[in-house]
Amino acid sequence: MQNLTVLGSTGSIGTSTLDVVARHPGKFQIVALTANSQADLLFRQCVQFKPRYAVMLDEDAAMQLRERVRAAGLGIEVLSGAAALEQVCVLPETDTVMAAIVGAAGLRPTLAAARAGKKILLANKETLVMAGNVFMDAVRASGSVLLPIDSEHNAIFQTLPRGYDGDLAKNGVRRILLTASGGPFRNTPLEELQHVTPEQACAHPNWSMGRKISVDSASMMNKGLEVIEAHWLFNAGADDIQVVVHPQSVIHSLVEYVDGSVLAQLGNPDMRIPIAYGLAWPERIDSGVAPLDLFKVATMDFTAPDFGRFPCLALAYQALRAAGTAPAILNAANEAAVAAFLDSRISFLSIPHVIEAVLDALPVGKVGSLDDVLGADADARRMAQQHIGDLVGARRAVPLLRPNI
Ligand code: NAD
Ligand code: MG
Numbered sequence: 085m086q087n088l089t090v091l092g093s094t095g096s097i098g099t100s101t102l103d104v105v106a107r108h109p110g111k112f113q114i115v116a117l118t119a120n121s122q123a124d125l126l127f128r129q130c131v132q133f134k135p136r137y138a139v140m141l142d143e144d145a146a147m148q149l150r151e152r153v154r155a156a157g158l159g160i161e162v163l164s165g166a167a168a169l170e171q172v173c174v175l176p177e178t179d180t181v182m183a184a185i186v187g188a189a190g191l192r193p194t195l196a197a198a199r200a201g202k203k204i205l206l207a208n209k210e211t212l213v214m215a216g217n218v219f220m221d222a223v224r225a226s227g228s229v230l231l232p233i234d235s236e237h238n239a240i241f242q243t244l245p246r247g248y249d250g251d252l253a254k255n256g257v258r259r260i261l262l263t264a265s266g267g268p269f270r271n272t273p274l275e276e277l278q279h280v281t282p283e284q285a286c287a288h289p290n291w292s293m294g295r296k297i298s299v300d301s302a303s304m305m306n307k308g309l310e311v312i313e314a315h316w317l318f319n320a321g322a323d324d325i326q327v328v329v330h331p332q333s334v335i336h337s338l339v340e341y342v343d344g345s346v347l348a349q350l351g352n353p354d355m356r357i358p359i360a361y362g363l364a365w366p367e368r369i370d371s372g373v374a375p376l377d378l379f380k381v382a383t384m385d386f387t388a389p390d391f392g393r394f395p396c397l398a399l400a401y402q403a404l405r406a407a408g409t410a411p412a413i414l415n416a417a418n419e420a421a422v423a424a425f426l427d428s429r430i431s432f433l434s435i436p437h438v439i440e441a442v443l444d445a446l447p448v449g450k451v452g453s454l455d456d457v458l459g460a461d462a463d464a465r466r467m468a469q470q471h472i473g474d475l476v477g478a479r480r481a482v483p484l485l486r487p488n489i
Contacts, residue, residue, distance in 0.1 A: 086363070087113045089172050089202075090182045091193055093129055094119040096294045097184035097207045097233065100355045102129060104363060107372055112363065116172035118185075118193075121145040127152050130160055136177070137161050139168045141189075166192065173197040180363075182233075183208040186296050187419050188461055195219055195454065201226035205362040207233040209313045210419075214412040215457045216316035230317075231362040236262050236310055237317055238358035239336035239349035250319035260320050261338040261346070262310060263330040264389065265290050265353075267301040270331060274393065274484060280432045282425060290333040290353045299422045300396075303435055304389065308400020309418075312411050315404055322404045327397065329387045334376065352376055395436040395485040399443065402487065408448045409460035416464035417442035424472045434475050436485045442467045 088105070092098045098119075105112045114133040119126045121142035127149055130138050138153065138160050140146035146164030153160045163171065166189075173181050173196045181197040182205045183190055190208035195215065197204050199222045206212070211219055223230050232238050240262075241248075245255050252258075268287055269277060285302040286295050293301070300306035311325050328338075336358075338348040351357045352373050360371035391398040396418070403414040421438040424430045430438070442464050451457055475482070 085113050086111065087115045087177050087179045088182060089116040089118075089175070089178045089180070089197075090114065090184065091118050091169065091173070091190065091208075092182075092184035092186065093117040094122040094125045095184055095186060096292065096297075097355060097359070098182070101182050101184065101205075101359050101363075102133065104356050104360045104369075104371055106132070107370055111369070115175060115178045118169055118172060119145075120189075123149045123152070130158055131156065134158065135160060137163060137172050137175075139163045139172055141166060141169065169193040170196040173202065174200040179203060180205060182359075182362075183211065184233075186210075186294050188214060188416065191215060191457075195222060198222040198228050198230075199226055201228050203229040203231070205231050205233050205359070209234055209309050210415055212313045212316045213309050213415045214461060215451070215454060216312070216411070217451055218454050218457060220316055231365055232313075232317055233355070233358050233362050234310060234313060235353070235355065235358050236337040237313060238361060239263075240314065240318060240339060242349045242361070243337070243339040243347040244318070248318070252318070252320060252324060256342045257324075257339055258342050259340040260314055260318060260325045261328050261340060262307065262314060262325055263328050263333070263335050263337050264304065264307040265301070265333045266329045266331050266387075266389075267304060267306075269302050269393075270329070277393075277484070278431055278433050278482075282428065285425070285432060289331070291355075295426055296419070296422055299425060299435075300418070303396040303432070304394035305396035305400060305418050305422075305435070305439075307389070307394075308397045308403075309415065311397075311400055312404050322401055327389045329389055330384060332381060332384050334381050334384060350376060392484070392486050395487050396439065398487045399436060399439050403443065406443075406448050408450050409446075409456060410443065410448045412451070412457050412460040413443055413446050413448075413464040414439060416461040417468040420465050420468035420472065424476075430472055430475050431482065433484060434472075434482050436487075437482050438468050438471045438475070440485060440487060441471045 116137040118139040150162040286298040403410040
């Protein structure tokens with residue numbers, strides 16, 4: 085029996101995780117479920133999975149949930165606030181933490197799980213983008229088992245040699261090939277990108293995901309964040325990671341070896357595959373995903389990424405090369421810009437402008453501790469809000485950004 089805390093249980097990854105768990109009665113026990121403010125869904129999950137704890141970040145939502153849990157006689161302790169998210173990650177009875185909160189909010193609880201030596205199923209890529217060295221040091225120091233859930237990184241994990249020790253050359257690896265669907269705007273005429281709406285950006289052709297990561301996929305910032313994520317997970321430099329646009333999303337990523345062999349992991353685009361892999365590793369269990377029908381797939385296409393169309397990808401490579409606090413600055417500016425786009429305050433093309441302005445304005449510092457990361461994050465958010473305010477005030481159209489990479 086594996087005892088699980090699921091951070092972000094009401095989200096896209098969280099609900100997929102509970103779907104896999106429900107398929108294997110007797111294999112997994114839910115210790116804690118957490119969410120931001122969706123009390124209705126968290127209550128239904130409490131009824132079905134009977135955790136010992138339920139956490140709502142939002143106090144009012146927690147009060148509502150507490151009342152309903154009491155009325156239903158479920159005997160679940162309902163906690164609230166950011167500290168409680170960390171608390172349910174470090175409980176002695178928790179073996180495994182599914183880290184599936186979206187954005188920077190996931191950093192502290194995921195880091196707490198790493199420091200406590202828990203097995204971590206990492207969906208929250210922002211943790212690694214913001215605080216890669218702090219987090220990886222904590223994983224190594226505590227002996228945590230870290231399993232990537234992001235589909236590309238899970239594919240790479242599966243295609244690297246078993247027991248890979250962080251040395252690409254010693255393991256005969258030439259390159260990591262990170263696949264990308266290209267998102268909903270891969271072929272949209274450039275002049276139309278200025279006017280695309282949040283709904284269009286969130287309508288991903290292959291994957292069903294939360295709104296923030298959907299916008300990141302549309303701008304290809306998601307792939308940029310994933311390049312940085314791959315850097316920390318596999319100890320690969322920016323030049324060791326090649327992004328490959330593969331619109332069918334059937335190959336989830338590949339590893340190229342020095343002898344010319346290229347190993348890939350394939351499957352239907354459904355996050356329950358990497359989630360089931362992480363839950364059962366090193367064994368395999370049913371994920372509920374239909375078998376891959378290669379005859380139906382029939383063709384697979386591959387193209388190089390278009391950095392002109394997707395400047396966010398170039399900005400992420402720049403931040404990775406700049407190192408230090410640059411990726412945390414990139415991440416914070418992106419979160420602020422994406423939120424403003426989702427609120428229809430700025431245009432889709434303004435997202436890279438905000439990020440570039442913030443990256444240009446703030447000095448890159450060293451990351452020695454979590455405080456360095458949180459300081460850079462706060463500065464970047466403040467500066468991003470200023471730029472967003474300027475853009476909203478001016479209401480001007482921004483041209484396509486073409487950064488050098
Ligand atoms: P989502 O928006 O669907 O769900 C987010 C979850 O986090 C919800 O349960 C929400 O209540 C909770 N949450 C939001 N803000 C919070 C806060 N401030 N404090 C505490 N909890 C909060 O997001 P998602 O698509 O499930 O993505 C989750 C993470 O997984 C992201 O980091 C994303 O990049 C990563 N990821 C997602 C997918 C996917 O297919 N959805 C694939 C790969 C990686
Ligand atoms: Mg991914």
